[in-house]
Amino acid sequence: GDSVTQTEGLVTLTEGLPVMLNCTYQTIYSNPFLFWYVQHLNESPRLLLKSFTDNKRTEHQGFHATLHKSSSSFHLQKSSAQLSDSALYYCALTGGYKVVFGSGTRLLVSP
């Protein structure tokens, strides 16, 4: 079945440094949708951005990601981390009939 892999459980950064959270996926479907959800402390996950188009950059709220079907990747990036970016980030995939979430990466940004 479909699967999503987020290799880092925890990423710690100093404010101002670039962010990159890894996401790779497996699916038999040729046209999957990939998503990033963000969950701040004491809140529920909410959609951050999504993509369907191969090799096209998608941006939202300062974050961006590019779906690369050749490498089955959808890494989340930001040029400069802010303290408010500290949160739990989930990568998700819809290939077949339902959404599949990765295990999540906690991002901690310190001053």
Next chain:
Amino acid sequence: DAGVTQTPRHEVAEKGQTIILKCEPVSGHNDLFWYRQTKIQGLELLSYFRSKSLMEDGGAFKDRFKAEMLNSSFSTLKIQPTEPKDSAVYLCASSLGGADTEVFFGKGTRLTVV
């Protein structure tokens, strides 16, 4: 529009008790999910419904966890009997269904089993 509504927000149960968590999905959504969220395991899928039909019931959780969807606007998750290891946040989520649809999460129920 109302989002996903979960009740109660907090529940404390004694080991061996039966508890029922409730969820009202976003009106018009076809897909409903129950997840358990812990720091160690992340999001674990407990049950998945499409148009009220149970599509998946998260194999490892079958014996003591039962989700039902009696109508399109209400779902329950019963845990019977509860065990201390069930202490977690239980999230209900819904979506329109289909590949391009956003999943909307409720605020969750924090369950503590003592």
